[in-house]
Amino acid sequence: MIVPKARLVLASASPRRLDLLRQVGLEPDLIDPAHIDETELKGETPRRLAVRLALGKAQSVAQRQKDSFILSADTVVAVGRRVLPKAETEAEARACLALLSGRGHRVYTGLCVIAPDGRLAERLVETRLTFKRLSHTEIEDYVLGGEWHGKAGGYGIQGRAGGFVIEIQGSYPSVVGLPLYETLCLLEGLGYRPSAALSQT
Numbered sequence: 065m066i067v068p069k070a071r072l073v074l075a076s077a078s079p080r081r082l083d084l085l086r087q088v089g090l091e092p093d094l095i096d097p098a099h100i101d102e103t104e105l106k107g108e109t110p111r112r113l114a115v116r117l118a119l120g121k122a123q124s125v126a127q128r129q130k131d132s133f134i135l136s137a138d139t140v141v142a143v144g145r146r147v148l149p150k151a152e153t154e155a156e157a158r159a160c161l162a163l164l165s166g167r168g169h170r171v172y173t174g175l176c177v178i179a180p181d182g183r184l185a186e187r188l189v190e191t192r193l194t195f196k197r198l199s200h201t202e203i204e205d206y207v208l209g210g211e212w213h214g215k216a217g218g219y220g221i222q223g224r225a226g227g228f229v230i231e232i233q234g235s236y237p238s239v240v241g242l243p244l245y246e247t248l249c250l251l252e253g254l255g256y257r258p259s260a261a262l263s264q265t
Contacts, residue, residue: 069258070131070132071131071132072090072092072132072133072135072258073092073093073094073096073125073133073134073135074095074096074135075096075121075124075136076095076097076098076121076137077097080220080240080242081241084242084244085247087244088248089258090251091258093132094129098120098121098122098124098125099124100117100124102117102138104147110142110145110172111188113138113147113172113174114139114172114173114174115186115188117138117140118138118173118175118176118186119136119174119184119186121136121137121176122134122135122177122178123178126178130180132180133178133180134176134178135176135177135247135250135251136175136177137174137175137176137241138173138174139171139172139173139216139238139239139241140171140174140216141169141170141172141216142171142172143163143164143167143169143170148160148169148216149216149218150214150215151212151213151217152213154207157206157207157212157213157219158203158204158207158218160212160218161203162203164195164198164217164218164219164228165197165198166196167194167195168192168193168231169192169193169217170190170193171190171191171192171193171216171238172190172191173188173189173235173238173242173243174186174187174188175242175243175246175247177250177251177256179255185250185253187246189234189243189246190234191232191233191234191238192231192233193221193232193233194229195228195229196228206225209223209224211223211225220240221239222240
């Protein structure tokens with residue numbers, strides 16, 4: 065009996081997440097970004113926010129992409145209980161970098177995979193980072209470079225901001241946007257087999 069391989073749908077338009085999947089040999093069959101309200105709920109912790117948004121994205125896309133594996137993720141940067149925005153303006157980016165300068169913060173990435181049969185698996189990955197103390201010139205130069213746009217916490221570790229990090233404990237790819245080890249574990253645990261397009265029994 066020949067069984068077609070179920071599709072893998074990435075519920076994100078992030079080019080960084082796509083690049084990370086390709087790094088480990090996974091090529092989504094479809095990219096279908098979820099568009100949900102990402103507003104933080106009153107009293108919600110950064111950990112719960114990351115998990116809730118990842119789940120909401122996966123469920124939203126699963127409604128229109130039947131018989132597929134749905135992979136979603138959401139990354140939250142936090143200082144204590146304070147969630148930093150996905151910077152959309154230079155002012156937001158400057159404020160984020162000023163807050164992160166010379167101190168530690170945490171990056172939480174919520175993961176969710178929904179299998180074609182509706183089974184669901186979730187994971188939260190926490191990474192701790194410490195930035196060096198940033199000068200006014202360093203902040204301005206980084207903001208002018210534009211790498212911060214749309215990124216949680218106003219920075220992208222895979223770019224020039226990698227030079228700001230003096231310590232990291234946890235998953236580097238999670239800070240980029242997708243923890244690879246955990247992603248592979250969830251997909252394999254729900255039965256996704258990327259290596260063969262067809263299997264025979």
